[in-house]
Amino acid sequence: MAEAFLDPLPWLIVLPLAWASLAFLWGDGRGGRLAIAALAVQLALALILAAQVMAEGARVHAVGGWGAPLGIDLLADGLSVLMLLLTQAVALPLAVYARAYFSEVAQTHFWPLTGFLLAALNALFLSADLFNLYVTLELLSLAAVGLVALGGKPAQAAAALRYLLVSLTASGAYLMGVALIYGAYGTVSLAGLAPLIGPDPPLITRLAAGLMLAGLLAKTALFPFHFWLPPAHGGAAAPVSALLSALVVKASFYMVLRLALGPFAPLAELAALLLGVLGATAILWGSWRALTTHHIKMLVAWSTVAQLGYLFLIFPLLQPGGEALQAGVMQAVAHGLAKAAMFAAAGVLMLSTGRDTLEGLAGVAGRVPVTLFAFGLAGVTLMGLPPSGGFLAKWLLIEAALAQGQWPWVAVIIAGGLLAAAYVFKVLRQAFLLAPAAAHFHPVPRVMEWTAFLLAAASVLIGLRATEGVELLGVEVAP
Amino acid sequence: MNGPARLAVGGLAVALAGALAAAILDLPSAAVDLRGAVAMNLSASGVEHPVTAVLLNFRGYDTLLEIAVLLLALLGMLAVAKPESGGSPPAAADPMLRTLAGVAVPLMILAAGYLLWAGAHRPGGAFQAGAVLAAAAVLLHLAGRLPAWASPKRMLRLGLAGGFLVFLAVSAILLSEGALLRYPLEHAGALILLIEAGLTLSLGLILAGLFLVLAWHPASPSESAGEESKS
Amino acid sequence: MHARPDRSPLPRFSLSATLWRGGAFALIWWILAEGRADSWGIGAVTVALATTASLRLAPPGQGRVSFPGLLGFAAFFLVQSAWGGAQVAARAFRSRMDLAPALVDLPVTLPAGMARILLLNTLNLMPGTVSVELRGNRLCLHVLDHRLPVAEEVRQTEAHIARMLRVAA
């Protein structure tokens, strides 16, 4: 009995839900310390769970003791544990950062919203049920929209509203797909569906899969559904942008991957090429827009649009046990850490200069060197230079493409890397210019600089610990 | 929307409707019979009404997260509502409305209690009871007998989050039975009633809060001017 | 026609009002639960809550309701409301609609508070009248046909309410 009580798996969901509602209850921004302590515990829980999964294989937790299809199953396999680790690893430094970033008043709503956001992420990564995935997705989207609107400025409200509308429409499409699947098969459990969907499924299944895919792509902001992302991510407060870009868009990507590997595997091939082409377009278009914008955070946000493209390049290359899957997960993890670092750094730069344009950066290098270094390190990951996680991801992707003779993807990957280098160096060059005489810099808490640096360093160093990750990723449910 | 966009959206809708119709006409017979599974396990669920059994026992975890969604919706709206908009007292109402509230609100409380009780063996339950309670709160608000909600105080926040916290605590404590939300057979009925009672109150407050925060608009002149304010 | 602000924050506790209302709510609960005995656990709590809410929202007045008065009022009300419905129906179906609508102003003799509000509401359901406004002691009514004895009807209603609530008419 005590053993069940100490199981890290359910606590990864219960704990953030608990501290989120307690933070709401206490109010007045007093949730920060609680959140950081709880996040430290969550990181430890995720590590314990990873160790357990590595040692004993994938774990299933039947909520309510009923088991699928009557009840809901939670599943912790290698893929979900890796995403859980990423979530806690990004959230903890960002929580420390946010406590310094926000005023006391702004924290009143930040902590509860963040708590629910993280609970939704953890629940989503652990879910093995189509309808339960919908609920977690809904929780995630609402928390994200609330966080975008947090500042209350008209531009933020407008971005949040647009995000909300896209999000609700996308959820609706996904839900309609779930309803059709339930109508066709009588169950919504992933494990239960997998054997039921054959190689040539009926029209209803194809329609359902199409609707679900469209909804998830809109949530992931894959080109051409990316239009909502730059204003939402670029306009929100820096810690919020970091959470959204690093984690939230990954959640819907994770679902696409989970469904394509799981019950909808027979249909995945049909959409693979389309997803690859959209991904490639996203890389080129997002990088180009990042290169031509004049606002720091819009640059980082457009870079997210581009980097999300890489995630979808894996679909035309996906083969059982192949390198494409490893590349995709590595890209998700490396980009998550790097983008969190980059938004955190951008927040420091903007606080320090008091401006949000690239021109305003002149001379900032001398004031916040650690931050600039963090920005550069994160840039190394985005460009895909060794030994970073980004390098490894792109390397694996190129290898897979070459192995299958699909060389056009290679050209896109290399072009994307060059464009990323261009926009990162554009920022760095501007920062090292001499400050104009009229420039005035504000002091920034040191802890914000160092958390950004920590995240950036992790995104680079993760490349050195890739073997464990690959081994963990290999853990699947015993058939 | 301009013409071509309208046409495109319309075309998309028609195509989707057509595909849906075609898909549903081609509906295969479901491989899994969940209805049967629910009926078979109903006696072990602690309640007699299958819908309540699914909502609070078999798929109670979904419901837990859905309550969080509702709480979150309110939270998001509170985050957007401007803090300075909070203090204004609600409008004073005419005696007619106050009398209506005096008669209708106790009846609504009775109805909510009844729906809560009924949920165990027939349609009803926390959602419907909460909605009725919320209506009572809205009526009280229209009658000028509720304080403004733009920045809820501690007790109110406890009411808003209480139902969710009770549900979460019960779920977590039941880990001692081996899994999240695994009710022991002999206490299932009582625990579900406890959760539902908490949810009724919280859902009522949350739904009313959604109304009150959304309905709040700055300086409603017709309400505050010209009518005496309540002391 | 505005309420005076509540002078006393805590209404005087009245045992008889509490018992009467509690009893009424318990009866309603019994009807709602269709007489099932196992409902009384939640029922007791709910009835208590409803009674509390009722006492808070509508503090008990001075006197208590006269039971024969209540019966008389109910009978009067039922007959009148049936008559009112019939009258409207007759006018709606007549091929040449014979309406003579008007706003009329009448003095009210009932004391302010519950009694007047009851009057306003009752008149809405009575033949030919809809209350529009109460300003001071003047009641403004909309009548479908001013040739009907409206004033007489209002006086009768007032008398019934006065008898039921034991107030001066």
Added chain:
Amino acid sequence: MTPLEALSALLLLAGAGFYLAGTVGLLRFPDVYARLHALTKADNLGLGLIALGLALQAENLAAGLKILLVWPLVLVASAAVSFAIARRAHELGIAPAGAASPVQPAGGVDQRGGP
């Protein structure tokens, strides 16, 4: 058909008739005030008769009373809403149709036209 059933059917039919009267009144009466009469009187009576007719056929006392309970609830609601709307219309200066010229009301009360 037992007498009770016949009575019940009669009540139901009468109730439906009053509903029809309410709708006809809503469509034919000249202004908001007059239409309020149609709504508050005819429809409520229709509902009352239907509830009574159905309650007569109910299986037990409590079930019948429950059906009847609906009626007073609707009465209270309609009376309050009717007053709220009429008052608002009056406040907004909407004059009742046909009341512009002074007429002598029965019962010798003073009367007024539009506001």
Added chain:
Amino acid sequence: MNLAFDALLALALLWSAWRSLATPDLTRAVVMFIVFGLLMALAWARLDAPDIALAEAAIGAGLTGALLLDALGAFGKRRAGDKP
């Protein structure tokens, strides 16, 4: 007769939904939406789903209608710029 009832209900649902979306007049749109909510409650009742009919009656007919009317009031006031 049941078929007539259902067909009429379905048509009325579609029509009220369309009117509430298509009409340019906001008051009419809100009224049609309230009507739609009530018809929906009837439809759920007809489909033997009283659970949902109950929820629809409470939320659709009671709360949402009041909420939309409230928003309408705020909007109309702002647009007309009048302070009655």
Added chain:
Amino acid sequence: MTGLEGYLALFLLLNLLVALIRAARGPTPADRMLAALLFGTTGVGVLLLMAHARETVAMPLVDTALVLALLAAITGVAFARRAWHAAGRDDDPA
């Protein structure tokens, strides 16, 4: 639904839809709203008729009618107090 009750329910539904003409015609916002309120009372009647003679869902439908009746006042009051600001006709913004 069978017998007299069924026909009456159909009749009331028709009645409802005819009343929508008032919602379309106006002229004041209140006139449109009256149609919605008529839907409330008539909807209660239809629900009661539908509840009749259906073993399993009879009382739940009566409950639904009760809830509808209990909440009917709210929209009307919200309309009169909050929504209706200008004594306009037809396409007035209020």
